[in-house]
Structures are given as structure tokens and as C-alpha cells.
Amino acid sequence: MKNSLTILTVPAFADNYLWIIHNGKNAVVVDPGDATPILHALDQHQLTLSAILLTHHHADHIGGVPALLKSNQGMQAIQIYGPANDGISCITKPVGNNDRIALTDLGLHLTVIEVPGHTAGHIAYFAPDQHWLFSGDTLFAGGCGRLFEGTPAQMLNSLDKLSQLPNDTVVYCAHEYTLSNLRFALAVEPDNLALSQRMLSEQTKRDQGIPTVPTTIGLEKATNPFLRSRETSVINGLLKQEKIVKTNDEVANFGALREWKNHFA
Numbered sequence: 001m002k003n004s005l006t007i008l009t010v011p012a013f014a015d016n017y018l019w020i021i022h023n024g025k026n027a028v029v030v031d032p033g034d035a036t037p038i039l040h041a042l043d044q045h046q047l048t049l050s051a052i053l054l055t056h057h058h059a060d061h062i063g064g065v066p067a068l069l070k071s072n073q074g075m076q077a078i079q080i081y082g083p084a085n086d087g088i089s090c091i092t093k094p095v096g097n098n099d100r101i102a103l104t105d106l107g108l109h110l111t112v113i114e115v116p117g118h119t120a121g122h123i124a125y126f127a128p129d130q131h132w133l134f135s136g137d138t139l140f141a142g143g144c145g146r147l148f149e150g151t152p153a154q155m156l157n158s159l160d161k162l163s164q165l166p167n168d169t170v171v172y173c174a175h176e177y178t179l180s181n182l183r184f185a186l187a188v189e190p191d192n193l194a195l196s197q198r199m200l201s202e203q204t205k206r207d208q209g210i211p212t213v214p215t216t217i218g219l220e221k222a223t224n225p226f227l228r229s230r231e232t233s234v235i236n237g238l239l240k241q242e243k244i245v246k247t248n249d250e251v252a253n254f255g256a257l258r259e260w261k262n263h264f265a
Contacts, residue, residue, distance in 0.1 A: 005108060005130065007172065008045070009211055010037045015176040016060055017213060019134060026050045026105040030125070030134045031174055035064030039071055050105045054082035054091065055136025056122040061174065065090050083114075086121030095123065115162065117155030118145030124162065131169045133217070135162065140173045141202075141215040142181030144226040146262065152255030156229070163227050167218030178202050178212035181224075184264045188225045188237040188257070195223040229254045 008020040012034040019030040020041055027047040031054060032038050042049055049072060054062055065080065069090075072078050081101060084094035095101065097114035113124045115138040122145075125134040137145035138155075139162050147155055182199045189195055198219070202212045221227050228234050230250055234257070238244045243256040 005106060007132070008041055009213075010041050011176075011211075012037050013060060017172070017174055017176065017211065018064075019172050020045075020047070021106065021108060022047050023106050028053060028103055028106060028108070029068070030172070031055055031061040031136060032064035032068055033058075033060035033062065035067035035071070038064060038068060049078055051103055052078060052080045053110075053125055053134065054080065054088060055124060055134065055138075055174070056083060056119040057086045057088045058119070058137070061136065062088060062090070083121040083123040086119055086123075097123075101125070113161055115139075115158035117147055117150035117158045120149040122150075122158075126165060126169070131166055133162065133165060133169050133171045135171055135173045137174055138162070139171060139220065139224075139227075140175060140181055141171070141178040141213050141220070142185055142198075142224050143177060143261065144224075144258070147258060152258060153251045155226075155258070156251060156254045159227055163217065163221055165217050167216065167221065169217040170214045171216060171220065172214045176211060176213065178215075179206060184261050185223060185225045187264065188260075189228070189231075189233050190237075192223065192233065198223050225257060226254070229257055 004023050006022055010018040012018050016033055018032050021028045027049050028051040029038055079093050080091050081093045081095055082088045082091040084096045095112045099112040101110040110125045110127050113126055115122050115124050118137045122138055124138060138158055185195055205212050225234050235247050238256055243260050244253055
């Protein structure tokens with residue numbers, strides 16, 4: 001089954017990516033904030049939607065669910081998986097940390113990882129057979145989500161969980177924020193050669209209209225300051241900007257890093 005599944009990239013809004021996992025017949029969609037491009041892709045590839053995976057409650061991730069359900073009237077029921085504690089009323093299968101999901105129509109198995117920080121109940125989905133991660137707005141290419149509901153300690157812990165996944169894990173995040181994230185990363189770690197090389201590569205992709213995602217856990221560990229907040233080079237970057245006073249408080253350092261990014265131009 002590992003080689004029989006394909007992931008379609010579906011752009012939406014200004015910078016969202018919606019994901020369709022399919023086997024040529026049945027499909028599951030991740031975070032369908034807009035139904036229109038999803039319905040077009042399903043029709044184009046002649047796919048039947050059998051499940052929806054939601055990571056958190058923000059409208060650009062769940063807004064298309066009602067229209068998808070309406071379009072499926074009279075056909076098979078669509079199961080909606082999502083976080084048990086993030087206030088999403090349309091969920092039919094609430095899930096939490098370490099829950100296992102078996103999508104039998106696709107032969108796909110997923111493990112749920114609770115990753116609060118961006119929202120209080122945010123979750124991610126990991127496919128252990130394929131080494132795929134659907135991270136929503138927790139882990140981005142080169143960055144992480146804003147702390148709208150959670151704390152620096154929560155987000156640091158959530159990113160620690162994700163960084164422990166295999167380095168070849170392919171990360172399907174939900175936004176095209178990569179270039180702005182990497183500009184910030186270079187301000188933090190200007191001497192990171194891997195980061196400089198990545199910036200050139202990702203800029204070339206965007207110049208050609210190519211998405212910069214998915215990424216990988218290994219690449220993020222080498223270049224994403226939010227996965228590197230304990231590194232001396234990142235701490236030195238914070239010190240140079242007078243963002244921190246103590247160097248041995250990892251939560252405070254992470255919070256300072258996230259706050260710096262919030263106001264980075």
C-alpha cells in the first residue's frame with residue numbers, strides 16, 4: 001500500500017495548501033478550508049471522498065466542510081476526524097494523542113499527535129508507513145505557527161515531538177510562508193550555510209511558481225530556528241538583538257524567538 005497512494009497539492013486562498021491523499025479511486029482531504037478547489041480536483045481525478053482530516057478550528061482549515069458534505073449527499077457517509085478539544089462541532093470522529101486511525105478505503109494508517117500552541121487543541125497526523133506528516137499550522141517550512149491560544153512551553157514541546165520523527169519524514173504544512181520564514185531564519189543565524197543554500201533553492205522554486213512544500217524533518221532541523229532554539233548560534237542571534245537576558249531558559253528563549261518573528265519585517 002505504501003507505493004499506491006498519491007498526494008495532490010491543492011492551492012487555496014492567498015497562500016493555503018490543501019492536501020488530497022488518494023489511491024486512484026478513494027480520497028481523504030486534509031484541512032479543506034475551501035470546498036471549490038477540492039471538488040474540482042476530485043472531479044478532475046475521478047475520486048470519491050471518503051474522509052476528512054482536520055488539524056484545528058481556524059476557518060481557512062475547516063470552512064469547506066459543509067459544502068463537501070452537501071456535495072456528497074446520497075453517496076457514502078464521510079467521516080470527519082479532528083481534535084477532540086479544539087471546538088469543532090462537525091467532527092464525527094474526535095481523536096487525541098496517540099490515537100490510531102485506519103482509513104481502510106485507502107489502506108492508510110495514521111497516528112495522531114497532539115501539538116498545542118497555535119490553538120489549544122491542535123493535532124497533527126503522522127503516517128508511519130509512508131513517513132508523511134500533516135502538520136497544519138504547527139510546523140511550517142522554515143517556521144512555526146503563531147501562538148494564538150497556547151504558550152511558548154506548549155509550542156516548544158509540540159515541536160520537540162515532531163522533531164523526533166524520522167529525518168526523512170515528509171512534512172505537508174498548510175501555508176506558503178517559506179520565503180518570509182527563511183528571511184527571518186537568516187536574521188537569526190546568518191552564518192548557517194545550509195540555511196543560505198536553502199534560501200537560494202526555495203527562491204528559485206517560487207520564481208518558477210513551484211511550491212516550497214512539502215519539506216522534511218531533517219531539513220527543518222538543519223535550518224528552522226524554531227527547531228533549533230537551543231542551538232548556541234540561535235541563542236547568540238537572540239543576544240545580538242537584545243531579545244533575551246538569560247541563556248539557560250529554553251522556554252523563555254523560544255518565546256523571545258517567536259515574539260521576534262511576530263514583529264519581523
